[in-house]
Amino acid sequence: MDHPLLSVQDLTVQFRTRAGTITAVDRVSFDLAEGETLAILGETGSGKSVTAQAVMGLVPRPAGQVTGGRIIYDGTDLLTRPPSEARRLNGTELAMVFQDPLSSLNPVLRVGAQIGELFRRRRGASRAEARRKAIELMDRVGIPAAARRVDDYPHQFSGGMRQRVMIAMALALQPRLLIADEPTTALDVTVQAQIMALLADLKAEHRMAMILISHDLGVVAGVADRAMLMYAGRVVETGELREVYETTAHPYTRGLMASIPELDGPRERLQPIPGAPPDLMRLPSGCPFRPRCAYATDICASQPPTLAAVPTRPDSHRAACHHAEEVLADVVAG
Amino acid sequence: MTAYLIRRTLFAVFVLWGAVTIVFLVLRLVPGDPAQLILGSDATQEEIAQLRDQMGLDRPLPVQYGKYLSDVVNLDFGDSYRYHRDAMDLVTERFPATVQLAVVATVIALLLGISLGVVAALRVNRLTDRLVSVFALLSQSMPSFWIGIVFILVFARQLHLLASGGKGGLDRMILPGITLALPFIAILIRLTRSGLLDVVHENYIQTARAKGLSERVVILRHAVRNALIPIVTVTGIEFGKLLGGAVIIETVFAWPGVGRLLIDSISARDYNVVQAAILMIAGGFVLINLVVDILYGYLDPRIRLGR
Structure with a gap:
């Protein structure tokens, strides 16, 4: 791993609260190679989601702050660049899928518009072109009747379909790194497997690197190369x-x-x-x-x-x- | 949708009946006799009794109320005692002026209130936010009649920029419009600011940022529309209040609206005009509420499409 895609070194993130300062992420380091999948595992509050937020520049401010370390993406330290500039990598190079697809989609915008705006705002595509690409993507992530559903709103989809919309959005501009933060936690068990299979599939197809965050060691078993x-x-x-x-x-x-x-093991408590x-x-x-x-x-x-x-x-x-x-x-x- | 409209219409009829009934009762319960007021203080008891008989005021209250309701259903609102003309005509003549002023004030308030609220939210706890907050506090705490008078003194008397009053074109509406808009602007600033600050913590805002959209797009496209829902409610209520006539402001700026007509008619116990005016205002309120409900659906598809 002489040139990792992402190298996080001694990352420290602190939150100031009324009761005092807490260190949510404490000198965390890891490397991620192109095309590799890393599972970050731990209980609630272990700092795994905040680590991901830090990489995406999404640590909630002003309470939270990255107080130390480096996040080197493709050779440049994201923390030394102004936030507005670092954010430009989001969507195009780095993308993220969140835990709860319902609250992570804007309730007042059609899903087609939410997927399409990546093409419109980031690639200058026309409205018609963005819509066509949104339908294509929805089709690719397995949403039936995509051409019709492109004009629906998030609340009209089931949980699994919403997460597919999120994935379509994350993949729109073919990022090199996808971060999935508990992508199946809010979903039914049967749907969880489908979504994990879809992620594994897309990862192979686009040769993306992936950070898969979970509290469930079983969920990531089939997909991840490494675990942290x-x-x-x-x-x-x-x-x-x-x-x-x-x-x-x-x-x-x-x-x-x-x-x-x-x-298949013995029945133990x-x-x-x-x-x-x-x-x-x-x-x-x-x-x-x-x-x-x-x-x-x-x-x-x-x-x-x-x-x-x-x-x-x-x-x-x-x-x-x-x-x-x-x-x-x-x-x-x- | 049809069932919904029927329900809304029945509800509207109920509200109008309630408004009409309350006004009818209140007018007759407060002291003051229209016959006495019309004839003046030197009228004899006999003359007054005769006029009361003519006007039907000597009959029992339930009888008067029954006649009044049946007249209203037939769209007969009676004549004004003072002007000897159809009461509703008097109101409808004045209504456009009031509506114009209400619309101008509301447009000014929406433009300034929402944009200042957005600016304050974007610069939260910084100097700009503080200045906007001070402006909101001042707008809300200075009494309108005083602001109106100051505006007239400064812009009309001293600077000769704008007309001080009377009915006319847009230039005559600017000063009373701003005066009426100021407290409304203050409410909108607060609502927009706090609404946006709430919405900014929603997960879909994080998603928008994860998509690499600029902060401007994140706020204007993803946040403002979600923060707008409470603003629509308040705008409906405030616009409704303005339709009721801005009594003090109409007086300060000599604006011939419903507010002044209503106050004058109450003092003169001109029952029919008061009743007609209240009916008109209540009708306006009901209509605005309907528009607000429709707007909700437009802003939030979860309401429109049912869930």
Whole structure:
């Protein structure tokens, strides 16, 4: 990976609230190669969505602010450019699909107009041309009777169809990087699979790089090349998807894996991770996962763990845990 | 749609009946006898009694009310005691002047109020926003009659730029129009600003930004129309109020509208004219509300298409 498409280095995003400043994203680094798919995984509030917002320049201001790090896209640091200039990459180079397609589509504009405006505003296309392209795209993402539905409003579509509209919009100008933030969370289970299949399909067709954000390790399994797990704004484990899933080296990842039901395994009780997601206002000393962790010892309270190579695949697999080897041994033992 | 229109029409009839009834009762409950007022203070009891008999004022209230309602249904609103002419004619003669002024004031208010509100929202908490807020506060807190007089003194007497009053072309409507528009502008500034600041946090605004649209397009195309819905309601209500006649402003600018006619007729206990004027104003209100409902549907397809 000598020239990654996107290189995020030590990204830090903070939010000022009435009660104090919280660090939503804490020195997060990752690279993404052209055509590669990275899954960012974690519970609500782990900082995965804010990381994506930072890449798109969409961190809600003035409360939120990128306070450190670099976001290097195709060789230039987006954070050093004025926001209006960085935003010009959105839509053409970077695109995003959001979690809730209903609230993410403008309720008072026809879907055709919302897709078409990318061609009209960004490419100077005529009204008729934009409409024709919108129909084409709607057809491509699997919306039946696209030529008729192009004049409908978002509320007239089902959840799955709305997400297809969002995807059509994101793909309109053939971006090189697509960020999908929990694209299937708001949808029915049967529709989830269809949308994931569509995303995988389009990714292959356009050779796009993709960042897939999810709290569900199962959803991303078939699509992602690599996985990055976040907890309390920090990266706790990262590596190729297979490594992370099969030779898990962080207790948090292990906990998330244990909360996925298995159909063909023995019928056991699902094991949720004990405790609640951390309060970013009052993080414990040392390792933020410590209070919920079965492996925690004294060192976890005194020293925050840093990302270190996992011995089985030291070149790509890394975890931030003082007890990584114990976790790994337990996982391998089953 | 047909069922909807029938429902609206029935409702409108009910509202008009209510307005007419309340005015009828209130006029007869307040002290003051039209016969006495017409004949003056030196009239004898006999003369007054005779006139009351002629006007039907000596009959029991339910009888008077019944006759009045049946007359109204037949579009007979009675004559003015003062002018000895058809009461509704008097009102309809004055109505265009009031409507003109209301339209001018509303157009000024919409243009200035919405654009200043958008500017304030775009520059929230900065100097521009503060200045706009101060302007809104001043517009709302200075009494209209005083602003009207100041405008006349400055623009008509001192600068000789605009006419101070009387009916005429657009130039004569500017000063009373702005005077009437000012408090309305203040409401619109606040509504537009707060509405936009709410809408800006909606997810679809984030989507618009993710599409790389310029901030101008994001606000004007994606945000303003969603923020406009409460503005339509308020505009309807305020326009309706203006149709009721801007009594004080019409007096200050010598504008021959319904407001002045109404006040004069109330003082003179000119029952028929008051009743006709109120009916007209209530009718205007009902009509505006219908237009507002239709506009909602235009602005928000979720209402238009049902859901």
